Amino acid sequence: MPELPEVEVVRRGLARWVAHRPVASAEVLHPRAVRRHLAGGEDFARRLGGVTFATPHRRGKYLWLPVEDAGFSVLAHLGMSGQLLVKTEAAPDEKHLRIRIRFADALGTELRFVDQRTFGGLSLHENTAEGLPEVIAHIARDPLDPDFDEESFHTALRRRRTTVKRALLDQSLISGVGNIYADEALWRARLHYDRPTATLTRPKSAELLGHVREVMTAALGVGGTSFDSLYVNVNGESGYFDRSLDAYGREDEPCRRCGTPMRRRPWMNRSSYFCPRCQRAPRAVPA
DNA sequence: CACGGCCCCTGTTAGC
DNA sequence: TGCTAACAGGGGCCGT
Known part of the structure; x- marks a missing residue:
């Protein structure tokens, strides 16, 4: 899990x-x-x-x-x-x-x-x-680690030539974030998954990191996210955070902020869920 | 050397 | 009903 x-x-x-x-x-x-x-x-x-x-x-x-x-x-x-x-x-x-x-x-x-x-x-x-x-040793500290270095996280984002969701899933940059919590944090931060990391301002990356921490802490408080019996604790019990998801798995359901139907896009052999209104696709960046 | 694509597995489900 | 394809929350490795 x-x-x-x-x-x-x-x-x-x-x-x-x-x-x-x-x-x-x-x-x-x-x-x-x-x-x-x-x-x-x-x-x-x-x-x-x-x-x-x-x-x-x-x-x-x-x-x-x-x-x-x-x-x-x-x-x-x-x-x-x-x-x-x-x-x-x-x-x-x-x-x-x-x-x-x-x-x-x-x-x-x-x-x-x-x-x-x-x-x-x-x-x-x-x-x-x-x-x-x-x-x-190559795995980065995770966002709940007190020694997580916010400043070097931001400078790494600015230096990278990649997109924000890829960066969130890169365990050498920040660890512990997977497809669900990436989509949840991006929705909370109103960021499109294809936004280039180099365009993120310091306040925006700080806000994003804050959302990652909040959504993970909230999920931890209810035993994690489980859609089925595959994701259980050591006693075989499921968590309840699936009821609180705002983005992941909500294709065609109304955005909880603006009501616009949520979308799903194939992405890196997986899926990305987002609100097309709250999370606008970035303008194509000149090469 | 940073980045994107592909692959490793098994099971469930949606669609034809 | 039965087959097939797509999809599932992971990361390592390879080629460019």
Whole structure:
């Protein structure tokens, strides 16, 4: 489950149900789920046996469980359809169960990575000096990170020769924003997705960033956005923010500001939802 | 080297 | 009813 609020919901679940527990064993049921672990599934399982997890961390859509008294972490990315579920040991295996982690304590629950489309996965990585798995060192801080650098975000936008929605989805510029929250923030900021970033004034980029933060914080407050059972917390429960969406998925429905029917446009093998009146297309810029 | 396009997967749904 | 195409919230990698 993809974007920052949904991943944060999962992180909080892991903090409550998995942190500080001793691992008995790990079982890899699909090789693609550990493809980022280059040493392979057997190595993944062997190295996890006997470790204890520390408190989970998150940056953007990545989350990781540091291993106590060791310099490495279990890194997780949910991709499009990944779930981290805490289930009782007796619960039947899910159809798309990819990885199982059993614990050595007596709580009777296990951690499962379930992923229909296998775009997500788990892997083990050495931590950098900052305690970050090395392979995500290129991922920018996310907008809810207190150390997010607003000034360098703005200067990067001005320097780039790209469009604003592409920039929002560029995880090396700002992380955690995906297709839903990009459309929501752009609608709130009255910006068209094809607006060149170089034309954004400092107040406008600050306003946009503020909307990104507000929509994500609001979504987090109600457990994230779920359209179906694919996007759930560690207990398999869905969030409620889909009821509060103003742009995403609202093709032909009236804009909540001006009443104009919302539009959907194919965009980068996905879709962009916008109000044609509130979010005017930019004038073609001379080359 | 920055950027845009393509690809990796499986399942559901809309349309013919 | 059955087939097919489009679409789904991800990111990495490749070529230009």
